[in-house]
Amino acid sequence: MGHIAVSAGPNMWIWTGHENEELYLDLRHIWRYHSELEQWTRLKPRVNYSYMQAYGLSGSTAVVINDVLYVICGYSSFGNVSVIFGLNLSTLEWIRLDTSIHEKPSPRDKLTSWVYNDRIYIFGGFGLPLVGHLNTTGEYVEDESTTLQALPRGWNNQLCVFDPSLKRWSNPSHKGTPPCPRAAHASAKIGNEVFIFGGRHKTLRMSDLHCFHLDRDTWSGSLITSGPMPAGRSWHSFTAISDNRIFLYGGFTQDEVPLSDAWVLDVQMLEWSQLDVPGDSPRLWHTACYMANVGEVLIFGGCSSNILDHEKEDVLSNEILKFKVGIPSLERLCLSCVFSNRDILQTEWHTLPHHLREKLDCRLKVSESVQVDWSSESSGESDEDDADVDLVALPWPFL
Numbered sequence: 426m427g428h429i430a431v432s433a434g435p436n437m438w439i440w441t442g443h444e445n446e447e448l449y450l451d452l453r454h455i456w457r458y459h460s461e462l463e464q465w466t467r468l469k470p471r472v473n474y475s476y477m478q479a480y481g482l483s484g485s486t487a488v489v490i491n492d493v494l495y496v497i498c499g500y501s502s503f504g505n506v507s508v509i510f511g512l513n514l515s516t517l518e519w520i521r522l523d524t525s526i527h528e529k530p531s532p533r534d535k536l537t538s539w540v541y542n543d544r545i546y547i548f549g550g551f552g553l554p555l556v557g558h559l560n561t562t563g564e565y566v567e568d569e570s571t572t573l574q575a576l577p578r579g580w581n582n583q584l585c586v587f588d589p590s591l592k593r594w595s596n597p598s599h600k601g602t603p604p605c606p607r608a609a610h611a612s613a614k615i616g617n618e619v620f621i622f623g624g625r626h627k628t629l630r631m632s633d634l635h636c637f638h639l640d641r642d643t644w645s646g647s648l649i650t651s652g653p654m655p656a657g658r659s660w661h662s663f664t665a666i667s668d669n670r671i672f673l674y675g676g677f678t679q680d681e682v683p684l685s686d687a688w689v690l691d692v693q694m695l696e697w698s699q700l701d702v703p704g705d706s707p708r709l710w711h712t713a714c715y716m717a718n719v720g721e722v723l724i725f726g727g728c729s730s731n732i733l734d735h736e737k738e739d740v741l742s743n744e745i746l747k748f749k750v751g752i753p754s755l756e757r758l759c760l761s762c763v764f765s766n767r768d769i770l771q772t773e774w775h776t777l778p779h780h781l782r783e784k785l786d787c788r789l790k791v792s793e794s795v796q797v798d799w800s801s802e803s804s805g806e807s808d809e810d811d812a813d814v815d816l817v818a819l820p821w822p823f824l
Contacts, residue, residue, distance in 0.1 A: 426732075426739070427483025427534070430712030430725055431494060433514060435460050437714045437723055438494060440512075441482045449481025449502055455512070458745070460716040460723065461757060462784065464791045470517040482506070484534030488545055489514070490589060495522075497547055497587070498533050504576060505532035505552040509587060522592050529594045530585045531558040531565075535608035539619050541639045545587040548621065548637075551580055551608035559585055559596040566606045566627065580606035580626055584637075601644030604635045609710075611663035613671045614639075615692055620671060622690075625659040630679045632657035634690075650695045655688050660732075662713035664722055666750045669693045672715070672722050674748075675708035681731050683707035687748065706746055720751030756781075764788055 428442030428450075439456040443449040457466045482499030489495070494512040498505075507529050511520045533552030538545060553576060555565045563583025571577045582603050586595050604610075610624025610631075617639040623631050632654055636645040661676025661684070673688040685707040687700040711727025724746035728739050753761075763770050764785055774782050 426710060426728070426741075427485070427500070428712060428726055429485050429487035429496060430714050430723075431487050431489050432714040432716055433489045433492070433494075435716065435718050437716065437725070438489075438514070439712070439725060440487070440494070441485055441496065441499065442726075443481065443483045449483065455517075458723070458725075460719045460721065461760075462788045462791055464787065468517055470512055470519050472519050473521075480508075482508075482534075484536075484551075486536050486538040486547060488538050488540045490540055490543055490545070493589070495545055495587075495589070497538060497545065498530065498536055498550065498552075500534040505534055505578065507532045507552075507558070511589070522589070529559060530583065530596075531555050531560075531581070533581065533608075535610075537610055537612040537621070539612055539614040541614070541617070541619075543589070545589065546619070546639075547585050547587070548612065549580070549582055549604070549607050549610055549624065551625075552578055554579070555581060555583060559583075559594055561596040562598050563596065564606050568627075580608050582606040597642065599637075599642045599644060602646040603637075603644045604633065604647075607631065609659035609677075611661055611673075613663045613665040615665050615668060615671070618692070620663070620690070620692060622663050622673065623655075623658050623661060623676065630657045630659045630677065634695075636692075648695055650690070650697055652697045653699060654697055655686065655699075656684070658684060660709040660711075660727075662711060662724065664713045664715050666715050666722060670750075672713070672748065672750060674713060674722070674724055674746075675711060675727070677709040677732065681733055683709045683729055683731065706744075708742065708746070711742075715750070717751065718754060719757055720749055720753045722748040722750055724748070760784060760788075 426443050428439055430437055430439050437458040441450055453469055455468050455470055457468055482501050485496050485499030487496045492514050494514055496510045498507050509522045511522055531553045533550030536547050536550030538547045555563055563581055565579055565581045567577055567579035604621055605626050607624035607626045610621055612619055612621045619637045621635045634648045655673060657679050658676030662674050664672045666672045669692050671690045676684045685705050687702045689698045707729045708727035711724055713722055713724050715722050727742055729742055730740040732739055774785055
């Protein structure tokens with residue numbers, strides 16, 4: 426559970442998480458979904474360090490800068506960690522970027538992140554106390570249920586910044602009133618503003634909205650919105666889809682109910698609008714990526730049951746939910762029409778430019794591929810260091 430997803434060009438990249446409470450996916454498992462070809466590819470990155478071979482995480486956060494995927498913090502079989510890894514998406518090579526223990530954030534998971542001026546910002550999360558780590562600013566609230574444990578944990582509202590060019594963390598001061606400590610919240614960046622919605626603080630799943638002005642290092646305090654409001658929630662997605670709109674989907678309510686509602690926030694008017702979503706596809710702890718090339722938000726994975734009901738097995742998903750929120754390119758529309766009418770038009774494909782014919786041929790290959798038998802596939806992983814590619818229908822269900 427707790428995978429990450431990022432978009433880069435036409436691709437959505439999926440990594441990490443765990444399939445159940447005991448089995449974490451390690452650095453050798455990464456998936457790429459091509460949004461135009463609707464094609465899943467399983468890739469095997471190169472790992473330079475032997476101790477990284479078995480490293481697995483859930484509840485991490487991730488961003489892409491200059492074709493490098495950065496994965497930050499999370500929860501592993503060792504407990505909470507504050508590592509940062511980089512994956513070169515061109516060479517598929519993992520690199521560890523750690524600094525000393527006193528120069529990085531406290532170990533945590535269920536945090537959020539964004540990029541501004543080629544620097545990585547992280548906010549909040551659930552994990553170890555701030556003492557002994559970067560601790561210039563930020564508040565920590567201990568979870569009373571962990572007080573007697575060897576390593577008590579809790580929520581924080583710390584804002585930290587990582588500069589990849591210097592490989593250095595900082596904990597800058599800021600102005601204004603920040604959100605209270607929280608985890609399993611979500612954020613979306615539009616221009617030089619980041620909006621943060623919801624999350625869990627102690628026993629409360631919240632519905633408050635905050636804005637951080639990146640050019641002024643200033644928090645807005647809780648914002649007042651108009652129109653009907655989404656219910657308080659955690660483990661939801663919050664995705665920028667234009668220069669003034671953010672798409673909210675799913676999550677987990679105060680009453681521990683998985684949600685399947687969709688909302689759009691107009692950040693200029695500070696107004697919520699609920700969308701009429703057909704069917705019922707509840708998701709929590711899923712991921713969402715806006716693919717501008719096809720005008721779609723892709724919701725992947727997650728849990729559709731009460732994740733805190735330990736008497737029942739979690740119901741996980743490996744489906745992609747697609748929400749059309751923009752206008753696809755003319756090329757995309759034409760190729761879709763040609764492919765849909767391939768029984769009539771396929772004999773004429775050879776007259777098309779090479780790059781268009783290649784896209785149609787690849788999509789045809791995908792449509793004719795056979796579903797993988799996952800029960801046998803999972804035990805056939807190679808330990809070789811070379812990058813490996815498998816064309817498959819869908820990855821394992823995981824959060």
